[in-house]
Amino acid sequence: MNHLPQAWGRPRDDVYGAYDHSYFQTSGPKQSTQQPIVTGTSVIAIKFKDGVVIATDNLASYGSLARFTDVKRLRQFNKSTILGFGGDVSDMQYLDRLLLSLAIRENYSSYSSASDDTDDTSNLESLNAKNLHTYMSKVMYRRRSDFNPLWNQILVAGFGNDEKPFLASVDLLGTTFSSPSLATGFGAHLAQPIMRKVVPDEASVANLDKETAVQTIRDCMKVLFYRDARSMDKYSIAVVTKDGIDLKEDEKLENQSWAFADRIKGYGTQVV
Amino acid sequence: MFRNNYDNDSVTFSPQGRIFQVEYAQEAVKQGSVVVGIVSKKYAVLAALKRNAEDLSSYQKKIIPIDTHYGIALAGLASDARVLSNFMKQQSLASRLTYDRAIPLAEITARIGDRAQTNTQHYGKRPYGVGLLIAGVDANGPHLFEFQPSGVTQEMLACAIGARSQMARTYLERNLDEFEGATREELIKHALRGLKESLAQDKELTVDNTSVGVGGMDEPFKLYEGQEITNWLETTFENREGGAEGGESMEVDS
Amino acid sequence: MAVSCTREVLLEELREAAVDVEARVAALQVEAWTRSSLQPRGGISRELCYDLSNSVFSPDGRNFQVEYAVKAVENGGTAIGIRCKDGVVLALEKLVSSKLLKPGANKRIATIDRNMGVVSAGLLPDGRHFTSRARDEAAQWRRMYKAPIPTSSLADRMGSYIQAYTLYNSVRPFGVTCIIAGWDSEAELAVDGQVGSGPTVGAGGKVDKMKHGGPFLYMIEPSGSYWGYYGAATGKGRQSAKSELEKLNLTEGTLSLEEGVKEAARIIYIAHEDSKDKDFELEMTWVSSLDGPTKGRHEEVPKKIREEAERLAKKALEDDDEEEEAKAEGGERMEE
DSSP, rough: OOGGGGTTTTHHHHHHHSSOGGGGSSSSOOOOOOOOOOOOEEEEEETTTTTTEEEEOOEEEEETEEEEEOOOOEEEETTEEEEEEEEHHHHHHHHHHHHHHHHHHHHHHHHHTTTTTTTGGGGSSSHHHHHHHHHHHHHHHHHHHTTTOEEEEEEEEEEESSSEEEEEEEEOOOOEEEEEEOOOTHHHHHHHHHHHHOOSSSSGGOOOHHHHHHHHHHHHHHHHHHHOOOOOOOEEEEEEEEEEEEEEEEOOOSSSSGGGGGGGOSTOOOOO | OOOOOSHHHHHOOOOOOOHHHHHHHHHHHHSSEEEEEEEOEEEEEEEEEESSSSTOOOOOOOEEEEETTTEEEEEOHHHHHHHHHHHHHHHHHHHHHHHHSSSHHHHHHHHHHHHHHTTTTTOOOOOOOOEEEEEEETTEEEEEEOOOTOOOOEEESEESSTTTHHHHHHHHHHHHHHTTOHHHHHHHHHHHHHHHHHHTTOOOTTTTTTEEEEETTTTTEEEEEEGGHHHHHHHHHHIIIIIIHHHHHHHOOO | OOOOSSSHHHHHHHSOOOHHHHHHHHHHHHHHHHHHHHHOOOSOOOOOTTTTTOOOHHHSSSOOOHHHHHHHHHSOEEEEEEETTTTTEEEEEOOOOOOOBTTSSSSSOOEEEEEEEEEEEEOOOHHHHHHHHHHHHHHHHHHHSSSSOOOOHHHHHHHHHHHHTTOOOOOOOEEEEEEEEEEESOOEEEEEEEEOOOSSSSSOOOOOOOOOOEEEEEEEESSOOEOSSSSSSSTHHHHHHHHHHTTOOGGGOOOHHHHHHHHHHHHHHHHHHGGTTEEEEEEEEEEEEETTTTTOOEEOHHHHHHHHHHHHHHHHHOOOOHHHHHHHHHHHHHHH
């Protein structure tokens, strides 16, 4: 037994082998986030004629463990913009605080530029969803260029400069794109085909009413819960319109039917 | 022999609580040639009188377009204005790049105001020797701001700074009620007339010594000089010779 | 000793001089100038050395530059703050220096974070410098603690900041006195960036039945010293404003915010009486409890309420005038 103080608490070499010093490298290239740790799964959103519907479930997974079951991944910014976060939850929290500080700063300037005839300063032009999406894309791209990405894919929903419904995505590389319906993660494979049936192109957005849009999203959430193992049946849904944001954070999937389940074959340990 | 001991730098208060260096800097603004700014419900207009050092030299630039939605007019040290305008251009571009948004005029004005303030509180710095009128349109409509070397910034309906600008201000005050509903052409005429008021007896507004900047809700801020302003000068002062001149002098009498 | 203003001579002079600072300084100057002309000596005359530079004490322990900065404050429009039981109100007499100014624009009461407001009297740009620093402090606090800064801590940090500008001869003191009003949330706030509700069993580090939050009011002077107030006033009309504030019995803590707004408007109108020839605009902001009209945020008092308060203020002034006239008349009659 080695009684030297520097060996205290160390695994014994004769049992575990010599310590592999490559695990504790202080030199060498700087390493940043290599993978997300606690993660949220899909975010899905669809535009309709008066606004946008967006939803996420309330689960934060630690690997395959359903670790936190009341995590709200829709974050509101000001009166008429909402962001849905997929990916790393701690990075989402960082971005949430970043957005809060931005919102506080915006509040300063909207008051100072208010004049006497505009009593309600909240209606003054502030950062809209388009502005915010541009900002987010710069933040994300900057971080990926530092080789230290924020491990998220984000959907930004609200209104653009033209006062029309706005929906766009930005991911950990700073890549941006926009479409009448968007989905991140598994949703891109499982929900997007369903939503595209409803709004195949930009023109069809004008024909979609709120009820159909909300129903489409709810259907998609159900499909996602059926087929995505990192999802759950409690979810948040928000409807953004000119009147503001109607955010519900404690929705439950209704009318589940698992009858299809026994017809699924070819996964895991199942052999027949 | 009286010597004012409190005016050597900008970090000394006089016993009355004044900072003489800052007040002297305000005087530098009055050395510059006059500039006028007016806003209506839809437009923001700047007009300026340009000076040349000698007959064979070019005229000093008085109106600088900063971004597509606004520009500035300066009175005082032109080189100080260039430093400030470069800063404003950078800030405006940064806003467009990071937010895809035209920077609000109140914000850019506050930023140069804050910059000017630091120059009045630290030894070894001097206040800016220039006054600016910042005019243009942002998401909340047309705006006109005045910037002073002290760092004071104020939003105005109409304003004139520079040499003999009191005469222009008097004109603006007298016609203040007409500005809000004025058309683009009317507003430009008011600005030019205001400018004319501040001219020395033997001076005239010509295509060479006059600059006009116009920004509107649906038009980007643009600087007009030379032949482009011939029409405005002609119509503005043609009318004056006729009816308006008479009306004007009667007003003065009353 | 080479320096002509020895400690003894100066102390003597100061004792003899008037109590008023200005008079005292003037006396010093005259005396010094006379002496320097009588006894010319080599090098720079150093008679006035005590008030020409910041961070220099005079022999009786004063920093003249700070006192001069206070003078700058005393020329500014009156600003007041009233701490009520369910919120704080800030009011400002904004003198209108030109007809060409855009009415109602040029706001001077600033928001710090979301739950605090700052109004200043004195040099306008210095007030803005103060505001921008206060906002930075609040943002810095949030980065550090993921929660809004308490009003007391902001006052403390800003007090230190202002004080630093009295320490060095390379800067000048702030020419402003600032009033900070804030409402610290009485409810348990979520940590910034919080996404869930946390454990549902156990105390989770929370102390039960602890009372926190409430209305706060502080005033910071150019020297950097600050106090908490029930009612604070600064600027030109501070004397009359103070005496009116004292009549409100604010220490009892019974005045409601709605009443406070009306009183604030009235006091600004009274404070304006001395500079009646100048036009002014009344700017008012307030911050209330979470169940109050502003929901814990610092906001402008809505136009309707402000105009009503102004109407009452004007009426109160007229009534006062009539009363005085009646009194005067009555007095005359009696004399007759």
